[in-house]
Amino acid sequence: MTEYNPVLVGTVTKYVVVESFDITPADLGVRAYEIAKGAMIKETCFGLVINGREEEVDRIIGELRKIDPDHIFVKDRGFPPGDPRRCRANRGGARPGYHGMESEMTVIPYVSHGLEAVRTRDITTIPPPKNPLEHRELDIATLKKLIEAQES
Amino acid sequence: MAKVFIYPATSLILSDLVSRYGHTPLSAAVAVRERIQTAGLESPPLQITPEEPKKGLKWAAVEVPAGIRGRMALYGPMIDTCEAAVIINDADLSFGCMGCARTNELIKFLLRQKDIPKLDLYYPKNEEEGVQFVAAIKRFLDGLGGKK
Numbered sequence: 001m002t003e004y005n006p007v008l009v010g011t012v013t014k015y016v017v018v019e020s021f022d023i024t025p026a027d028l029g030v031r032a033y034e035i036a037k038g039a040m041i042k043e044t045c046f047g048l049v050i051n052g053r054e055e056e057v058d059r060i061i062g063e064l065r066k067i068d069p070d071h072i073f074v075k076d077r078g079f080p081p082g083d084p085r086r087c088r089a090n091r092g093g094a095r096p097g098y099h100g101m102e103s104e105m106t107v108i109p110y111v112s113h114g115l116e117a118v119r120t121r122d123i124t125t126i127p128p129p130k131n132p133l134e135h136r137e138l139d140i141a142t143l144k145k146l147i148e149a150q151e152s
Numbered sequence: 153m154a155k156v157f158i159y160p161a162t163s164l165i166l167s168d169l170v171s172r173y174g175h176t177p178l179s180a181a182v183a184v185r186e187r188i189q190t191a192g193l194e195s196p197p198l199q200i201t202p203e204e205p206k207k208g209l210k211w212a213a214v215e216v217p218a219g220i221r222g223r224m225a226l227y228g229p230m231i232d233t234c235e236a237a238v239i240i241n242d243a244d245l246s247f248g249c250m251g252c253a254r255t256n257e258l259i260k261f262l263l264r265q266k267d268i269p270k271l272d273l274y275y276p277k278n279e280e281e282g283v284q285f286v287a288a289i290k291r292f293l294d295g296l297g298g299k300k
Contacts, residue, residue, distance in 0.1 A: 004194040012185070017164060075167040076177070078184030078198075085197040097162060100250070104164050107275050110282030111165055117283040118290055129284040132241035132272045 012057050013077040016048040016064055017101065019108045020071035028064055028072075035063050042081040046101065047072075049081040070115040073108065154296040157234035159259060160243045160250045161227065169286070170238065173293040178234055180250065183226040200225075212258060223255040231262050236269045236296050238289060243275065269296065 016032075018025055029043040032050065039052030039060055048064075050057050065072050077097075084090045088098075118126070154175045158166035161180040170177035187199040195201045200222055208221025211228040239260065250256060263270060271292040276282040 002194040004192050004199065006189045006191055009189045015164070073164055073168040074171065075164045076179055076181035076185070078181045078188050080188075083188075096251075100160070100162050101164055103244075107282075108165065110276040110279055111169075111286060112282075113279045114276070114282035114284075114286030118286050121283070123287050123290060126283060126287040129273060129276075129281060129288050132274055 008051060008080045010053070011051055011080070012054045013049060013051040013080050014057055014061060015046075015075050015077055015101075016050060016061060017073045017075070017105075017108075018047045018068075018071065019073065019105065019112060020068050023068050023071075028067065031067065032060055032064060036060055040081060046105075049077065051080050070112050070119075073111075154235040154293075155233055156293070156296075157230055157237040157263065159237065159239040159256075159263070161230075161259075162250050163240065163243070166238055166240065166289075169289050170293065173290055175236075175293055175296065178230040180226065183230060211262065217254075219252055220255045220258065223252055224258065227255070227259055228262075231259065231266070234263075234266075234268065236271075236292075237263045237266075238271045238273070238292070239263065240273050240275055 016028060018028060025043050025045065025047050028048055029041065032039075032041045032048055036050075036052075037056060039050055039056050041060075042049040042051075050060055052060075061074055065074075079086045082089075086095045086097075088094050155178055156170045156175045157178045158170060160166075161178075163179070167177045167179050167181075184198055190199070192199070193201065204225040205218040205221040208216075208218075208224035208228065211224040211231075212221050269292070271288065273285060273288060274281075276285040
């Protein structure tokens, strides 16, 4: 068994994901380099990976969010940027978390639209979404569709 | 500022919305980071050691596969400490830490047993559902109080 000595202990790593028609990861990268004080920033195809002290990373992300608040999404990451156990350069394929992110990227435009809407609309007038725990009865239209599908 | 467990624990959308509205998301990355930054014996890729399935015995019985108990060593402490939960019910993205259906069932079961505020949702499938999705999460998180 080999001894394990962790690197960058006490730091946090966060993803900044861009889903925007107006800005690119390169734009965000340039802005992040301008304001960063000692944080590690890596530009990727979907946004940035930022590593550093928690307060510094949060400050940079706060500034980046101002550029396009409804189209920039942030999440924590366990590994530091470029870690050989996760980086695709060493693995010969995308890291597992990328597929999860890719899957959610198909939904993110709707969430961005929702974020824009809750700014302007009165939140109390927006109806609640479907409750997954509620038992729904089969409605006539769906039943009719099922019958037609069977008959054809 | 409440600690909110998110399901899927790897969700970008939930992690972002919870922190955006002033609370702390409890996600898989936080638990993985703890292990990655702790010195010990090398156990790549996630630094999950044989100790993890032993810790998982708190949440799953001994005859339960080690994979579930190992995963529960990551999620169990977060479920114990969470003060609220947001659950997406039709999440079919199950990779890495969320890649075990039985663990995911156990996580949902433990969350439902716990007497905390919970919000159950589906992923939005169009723009109007997107508005309802964000509004429901905002209302839920505002209702938890203690914003920073």
